[in-house]
Amino acid sequence: MSIMPGMGNLVRKRSGALIALLIFGLVGCGGDDRSASVDGRDAGDPVPGGTAVVALSSDPDALNSLIRTSSASGEILAEIQDGLADMGEDMTWRPQIATHWEIAADGLSITYFMRPWVWSDGHPLTATDVVGTFELIQDERVGSPLRGFHRDVVRAVALDSSTVRYDFVNALPDPVMRTIHAILPKHVTEGLAPEGVATWILNQQPLASGPFMLEGWERNRAVSLIRNPLYPGRATRLDRVVFQIIPEQSARVIALETGAVDLVDGLPPVESQRLQANGDVRIVSTSGRQYYYLLWNFRNPVFDDSQTRRALAVAIDRQRLIDSTVLGFGTPAIGPIPPVLWNHHQRLEAPSHDPEEARALLAAAGWLDTDGDGVLERDGVEFSFVILTRQGDPVRENGGIIIRENLREVGVEVKLLTLEHAVGISRLREGDFDAYFGRFRSNLFGDPSGLVHSTAVDRFNNGNYANATVDSLLETALASADRNFTLPIWEHLQEALVEDPPAAYLFCPDNLVGVSKRLQDVRPHLLSPINNLSEWWIAPRDRKYLSERESR
Numbered sequence: 318m319s320i321m322p323g324m325g326n327l328v329r330k331r332s333g334a335l336i337a338l339l340i341f342g343l344v345g346c347g348g349d350d351r352s353a354s355v356d357g358r359d360a361g362d363p364v365p366g367g368t369a370v371v372a373l374s375s376d377p378d379a380l381n382s383l384i385r386t387s388s389a390s391g392e393i394l395a396e397i398q399d400g401l402a403d404m405g406e407d408m409t410w411r412p413q414i415a416t417h418w419e420i421a422a423d424g425l426s427i428t429y430f431m432r433p434w435v436w437s438d439g440h441p442l443t444a445t446d447v448v449g450t451f452e453l454i455q456d457e458r459v460g461s462p463l464r465g466f467h468r469d470v471v472r473a474v475a476l477d478s479s480t481v482r483y484d485f486v487n488a489l490p491d492p493v494m495r496t497i498h499a500i501l502p503k504h505v506t507e508g509l510a511p512e513g514v515a516t517w518i519l520n521q522q523p524l525a526s527g528p529f530m531l532e533g534w535e536r537n538r539a540v541s542l543i544r545n546p547l548y549p550g551r552a553t554r555l556d557r558v559v560f561q562i563i564p565e566q567s568a569r570v571i572a573l574e575t576g577a578v579d580l581v582d583g584l585p586p587v588e589s590q591r592l593q594a595n596g597d598v599r600i601v602s603t604s605g606r607q608y609y610y611l612l613w614n615f616r617n618p619v620f621d622d623s624q625t626r627r628a629l630a631v632a633i634d635r636q637r638l639i640d641s642t643v644l645g646f647g648t649p650a651i652g653p654i655p656p657v658l659w660n661h662h663q664r665l666e667a668p669s670h671d672p673e674e675a676r677a678l679l680a681a682a683g684w685l686d687t688d689g690d691g692v693l694e695r696d697g698v699e700f701s702f703v704i705l706t707r708q709g710d711p712v713r714e715n716g717g718i719i720i721r722e723n724l725r726e727v728g729v730e731v732k733l734l735t736l737e738h739a740v741g742i743s744r745l746r747e748g749d750f751d752a753y754f755g756r757f758r759s760n761l762f763g764d765p766s767g768l769v770h771s772t773a774v775d776r777f778n779n780g781n782y783a784n785a786t787v788d789s790l791l792e793t794a795l796a797s798a799d800r801n802f803t804l805p806i807w808e809h810l811q812e813a814l815v816e817d818p819p820a821a822y823l824f825c826p827d828n829l830v831g832v833s834k835r836l837q838d839v840r841p842h843l844l845s846p847i848n849n850l851s852e853w854w855i856a857p858r859d860r861k862y863l864s865e866r867e868s869r
Contacts, residue, residue: 367855382499424488444475449503490798554854628678650822653765660807701730702751782819
């Protein structure tokens, strides 16, 4: 394993072997004298040490916030790298590296005041790092998907080594939200070519400014983090966290049941009930901000008109999807703003399953079965397309069959193409698909502009959707912090997306998290299932793996 220059003994070359031992065999074991406190009631006071194993469904794409797009990367980077501010469990901003911030009286800038901080290689983290990272986000050569999110920020300026000011195009309703981003070490990035960001060593070996630091990464097997000894904040209780990559959902369930992993996010409801009954796992349900959707690619002319897309939306039986794939643990979706968020349209109902209405809408849009083969045609072209989705998610694999049956019932021929995660995502980003059956986690701000604004094709608007009314409503809603003023605008936006849908929004699944009872103080949250990872701990007699310190 190659190590970034300057990291010294903070990342050990034998970490790859250590990860393999942690996953496939116990490094050290405390014997059978396990605490009777496996349910946490008699665990006592927190004692530092121990290793926790968390299951991930896919490998990170890159451990570089400039270019990462996967949720796996996001979860890991959140533990490795701190920002100027962070969102707390009460959903308000709190200082992190910054001590505080000040918003200019005219609203055209925000200034952050930083506390002394340090990178895991010993270099100071200063305002220069913050500004350097923001300049990379803005750099067209980097092509960062973050660039559009910060479009209203003109520049970041280092007023001194511990003070950063961001200047805005206009006053923003939430200037903290628009100026919080990951921070990269300028003493490393200044020697790297922006156009070559895809091959940067930081993508595999990031420096840490957070409570954990990277110990090792074996592609498609595991990522291991250890406590960052130079972290200026509160030290983590655990010595190590191993993120084990287990693509198949059934395999993740077995791993949790057998004790091979300690936490699994997104458990199937039927397995959750069984696991809770066995006594070694507790199930935590968090308010979900995820939803399943069927994205239309507007490069395909069959999706040109809104009437056709509305017909497809009412042809799909959402309740059957919910009952069949998640045992009823879900809510029909109406759009890209889930019910858990403040600006969700409470009075708007999801399209009801109505094949007759779907047929009528399709006929009105010019789709007719002129040759009697059961498949509609328009202008001599059969209504046939391919739904692209990913492996390893039974909801998508089984749900795709239901969608195919629903659409076949109204005369639309659908084929399913299930690909390995990385290959499928690559085709999605390149626009090489007809429709994509995906799952998306909404941001916490109720802002779907990255999905539906016409300029967001470099972010998550992979279907190339464009609607001037939607753009205008988004821009108006995002220009004010007054929720009383903007809520009707958000509602109007969601109504517009029903009339001219960029996707068939299917349902929001309840999020069920399985946690081994040997882990203490684990609080899965809307923010993340591992939101308070640095506070987790394991009673000494409940530890399976010996840390390096304990094994010496």
